[in-house]
Amino acid sequence: MRCTRCRETAVIEVRRHNAAYCSACFVHVFRGQVERAIDRWDMLGTDDRILVAVSGGKDSLALWDVLLDMGYAADGLYLGLGIGGYSDRSGEITRAFAESRDVTLRTVDLAETYGFDIPTAGRKGSRSTCAVCGLSKRYVFNKAALDGGYDVIATGHNLDDEAATLLGNTLRWQTDYIARQSPVLPGKVGMVKKVKPLFRLSELETAAYAFLRGIDYVVEECPLVRGNTQLRYKDAMNAIEATSPGTKSQFLFGYLDRGRPLFRAADDAEVTSCGSCGQPTTGRFCAFCRAQAQILGTRLGVPEPQRDDRQDAEELADEVLPVELYGAEAR
Amino acid sequence: MRCTRCRETAVIEVRRHNAAYCSACFVHVFRGQVERAIDRWDMLGTDDRILVAVSGGKDSLALWDVLLDMGYAADGLYLGLGIGGYSDRSGEITRAFAESRDVTLRTVDLAETYGFDIPTAGRKGSRSTCAVCGLSKRYVFNKAALDGGYDVIATGHNLDDEAATLLGNTLRWQTDYIARQSPVLPGKVGMVKKVKPLFRLSELETAAYAFLRGIDYVVEECPLVRGNTQLRYKDAMNAIEATSPGTKSQFLFGYLDRGRPLFRAADDAEVTSCGSCGQPTTGRFCAFCRAQAQILGTRLGVPEPQRDDRQDAEELADEVLPVELYGAEAR
Numbered sequence: 004m005r006c007t008r009c010r011e012t013a014v015i016e017v018r019r020h021n022a023a024y025c026s027a028c029f030v031h032v033f034r035g036q037v038e039r040a041i042d043r044w045d046m047l048g049t050d051d052r053i054l055v056a057v058s059g060g061k062d063s064l065a066l067w068d069v070l071l072d073m074g075y076a077a078d079g080l081y082l083g084l085g086i087g088g089y090s091d092r093s094g095e096i097t098r099a100f101a102e103s104r105d106v107t108l109r110t111v112d113l114a115e116t117y118g119f120d121i122p123t124a125g126r127k128g129s130r131s132t133c134a135v136c137g138l139s140k141r142y143v144f145n146k147a148a149l150d151g152g153y154d155v156i157a158t159g160h161n162l163d164d165e166a167a168t169l170l171g172n173t174l175r176w177q178t179d180y181i182a183r184q185s186p187v188l189p190g191k192v193g194m195v196k197k198v199k200p201l202f203r204l205s206e207l208e209t210a211a212y213a214f215l216r217g218i219d220y221v222v223e224e225c226p227l228v229r230g231n232t233q234l235r236y237k238d239a240m241n242a243i244e245a246t247s248p249g250t251k252s253q254f255l256f257g258y259l260d261r262g263r264p265l266f267r268a269a270d271d272a273e274v275t276s277c278g279s280c281g282q283p284t285t286g287r288f289c290a291f292c293r294a295q296a297q298i299l300g301t302r303l304g305v306p307e308p309q310r311d312d313r314q315d316a317e318e319l320a321d322e323v324l325p326v327e328l329y330g331a332e333a334r
Numbered sequence: 335m336r337c338t339r340c341r342e343t344a345v346i347e348v349r350r351h352n353a354a355y356c357s358a359c360f361v362h363v364f365r366g367q368v369e370r371a372i373d374r375w376d377m378l379g380t381d382d383r384i385l386v387a388v389s390g391g392k393d394s395l396a397l398w399d400v401l402l403d404m405g406y407a408a409d410g411l412y413l414g415l416g417i418g419g420y421s422d423r424s425g426e427i428t429r430a431f432a433e434s435r436d437v438t439l440r441t442v443d444l445a446e447t448y449g450f451d452i453p454t455a456g457r458k459g460s461r462s463t464c465a466v467c468g469l470s471k472r473y474v475f476n477k478a479a480l481d482g483g484y485d486v487i488a489t490g491h492n493l494d495d496e497a498a499t500l501l502g503n504t505l506r507w508q509t510d511y512i513a514r515q516s517p518v519l520p521g522k523v524g525m526v527k528k529v530k531p532l533f534r535l536s537e538l539e540t541a542a543y544a545f546l547r548g549i550d551y552v553v554e555e556c557p558l559v560r561g562n563t564q565l566r567y568k569d570a571m572n573a574i575e576a577t578s579p580g581t582k583s584q585f586l587f588g589y590l591d592r593g594r595p596l597f598r599a600a601d602d603a604e605v606t607s608c609g610s611c612g613q614p615t616t617g618r619f620c621a622f623c624r625a626q627a628q629i630l631g632t633r634l635g636v637p638e639p640q641r642d643d644r645q646d647a648e649e650l651a652d653e654v655l656p657v658e659l660y661g662a663e664a665r
Binding site: 173174175176178232235236238239240242243246247250253254257258260261262265266 | 504505506507509563566567569570571573574577578581584585588589591592593596597
């Protein structure tokens with residue numbers, strides 16, 4: 004197999020592009036896809052202060068690596084989830100990456116700062132482990148970005164993640180969640196802009212990039228993620244992709260081109276400030292503070308008025324979509 | 335396992351309804367689902383003359399059986415596709431069913447009437463075998479219904495068929511095809527109304543109904559259908575359904591409730607009469623006449639003006655959706 008660009012021996016095949024690449028050309032093409040995503044979706048400005056959500060996994064470290072290489076001012080943020088040895092190894096690998104590039108890594112420990120870790124949250128709260136993990140990440144990343152004065156949060160969501168999320172939302176015709184799925188979530192008061200520069204690249208490609216660039220990353224999956232719905236959507240997409248290469252990207256890009264305009268109906272829930280932490284919320288207290296109070300057995304000031312699941316869902320959906328809640332990557 | 339309705343020993347489990355039924359109750363529930371589909375979607379009037387497209391498979395014979403049982407005036411139409419022993423057995427079984435119920439079965443032989451059979455069409459034309467088969471069925475059923483003065487054509491599309499079609503169209507965001515997917519396609523000039531009374535029932539349920547009612551049907555699959563895209567969409571849906579029972583019906587019904595209104599954008603292609611056969615078409619000659627001319631090596635009057643694939647696709651989509659083109663069942 005020869006490289007499509009330079010005719011040297013290829014090391015990776017990209018079936019949906021009917022192409023194969025040598026190591027150097029693959030890295031070049033990978034960066035080109037990231038540039039294209041950034042330019043087309045106006046993700047990052049050259050003067051932006053960027054906070055990359057890093058978990059120690061292939062996607063987030065590949066993202067940080069490529070952004071640094073492209074000359075962006077990108078700090079990292081690692082969130083300690085307290086998932087035993089898995090979190091220990093993730094933290095070490097992330098710190099080693101930051102040291103090797105001589106870049107700033109911020110760290111927040113969920114248990115230290117908020118009084119609970121993810122295994123406890125999964126046992127004690129009413130949400131699934133993956134749900135509370137996703138909620139916590141989005142909350143902490145946004146808060147850290149606000150506090151640190153960052154312009155934008157970059158996450159490592161890849162094509163497989165985005166296609167699986169879209170499939171899940173479409174299988175349920177969650178029209179409001181579908182409407183909000185985008186490679187860019189614009190900033191608003193109290194909510195930092197979020198971008199997904201890897202959304203054009205498959206999971207296999209981010210893994211190959213990390214490998215070819217000599218990035219050491221956590222290969223093991225989060226031990227709490229087994230049986231996760233999102234993984235089953237990925238399996239279903241992979242089964243179709245295997246015989247029809249390009250299905251995933253057609254699905255996601257076709258949605259962005261032709262489907263999304265149809266779903267952009269009014270779904271602007273009124274946003275106010277959480278009565279406990281001041282972060283944006285559509286209710287009296289934000290979803291994170293309510294989860295935290297439930298897990299810790301504390302009360303949020305006066306008794307909360309009756310709430311329905313809908314508000315939870317809306318707040319979860321407000322930044323990233325709800326079926327993205329699973330937790331192997333600190334997004 | 336006990337019957338959910340009468341507590342007798344159950345013979346079938348319907349996981350997405352979290353229910354199980356004995357033979358008599360299952361038949362009752364099955365009919366209830368057909369009635370619900372007919373009522374909710376205004377499919378059939380008591381005085382309508384109905385033409386059921388029958389292939390000899392479980393779906394179409396179950397449909398004919400249930401409609402007769404409900405007292406509808408339903409004749410059958412069998413289309414001889416010329417697919418060797420498979421078509422021979424299908425024809426015999428269909429005739430035997432009609433005789434046993436003492437009802438009218440009309441028959442059209444594709445080769446006799448139109449000069450080609452499906453295996454030849456697959457080899458000679460530019461369309462895939464399944465595509466030309468689907469096209470031929472829709473054309474012949476419509477023409478036979480018009481000629482015979484029928485009010486409505488009923489086809490045996492089940493929940494699995496419809497969910498797989500929707501998945502295929504959604505994966506490609508074929509917004510115009512998505513917009514037209516419906517359990518009822520209203521009649522218009524030259525086009526007989528089409529209904530799918532089994533769309534609320536799964537493939538497993540139509541098979542169980544046929545079995546429990548003692549209906550002899552062709553179990554073998556069309557020998558030409560292997561590798562068909564629609565089958566892979568069914569596999570993907572089945573994989574998700576296995577761990578999340580109800581996904582298929584949520585997907586289809588959720589689309590009909592919440593998705594479809596968003597897609598009902600203007601896609602009313604101008605319909606005229608085919609210059610060769612007079613049937614409705616969006617171009618100069620209809621897709622069937624063009625396929626036929628290509629297969630037989632004849633010319634359609636004066637040379638055709640340049641056409642693009644889009645017109646083909648639109649005409650195929652006009653009655654039934656394009657990924658429904660596969661051919662095991664004479665729909």
